[in-house]
Amino acid sequence: EVQLVESGGGVVRPGGSLRLSCAASGFTFDDNGMSWVRQVPGKGLEWVSGIKWDGSSTGYADSVKGRFTISRDNAKNILFLQMNSLRAEDTALYYCGRGGYNYNSRRGSPRRGSYTDVWGKGTTVTVSS
């Protein structure tokens, strides 16, 4: 069964750090780009970050750029999101997804058209003093 399971969420004070993990199973992890999407309760979806299948290219929403770092361990089939300098507005449910990241090839040509076809159930991050 194709599955993504997030973990690592919790309550953290403003300015603190948290590392989210996403364990993948049931598919060839290192064949796929991966991404993180978050959702404030009762609000819409926000794309947060994405990473190419080999980890050589990453992207971030402006709202998290410079504070969050996405990475992956293809040997262990795990996706990570390191979140530093957390703010109250980062409070949300964080979903891990298969796909959902476009990138530029080595020659500079864009690889567009990605979509997220497998989602985890999410892990909740609460930033509060």
Place this chain on the structure above:
Amino acid sequence: DIQMTQSPSALSASVGDRVSITCRASQNIDSFLNWYQQKPGKAPNLLIHTASSLQSGVPSRFSGSGSGTDFTLTISSLQPEDFATYYCQQSYSTLALTFGGGTKVEIK
């Protein structure tokens, strides 16, 4: 970043109705547009990618159309299980794949 605007933000419809949701991009995105359905307490579910390609396992009453800046998701005959929130997402940018604000489809 490319901005995505959905309309309406909410609509009421009856079972059997034909429902259309529109999504407008702030710039040309060719056909790089995805649609997702989300039910309360659940993760989103991919319905359509690349503007009109139906994802495997999704009922054929769902269809997508459009290119450039204007796109439409149509449900040909609304079923009870279709009451949910629908999101568009542009997949043109290599910077960020932005979502629309969502359209909540409610029972009339």
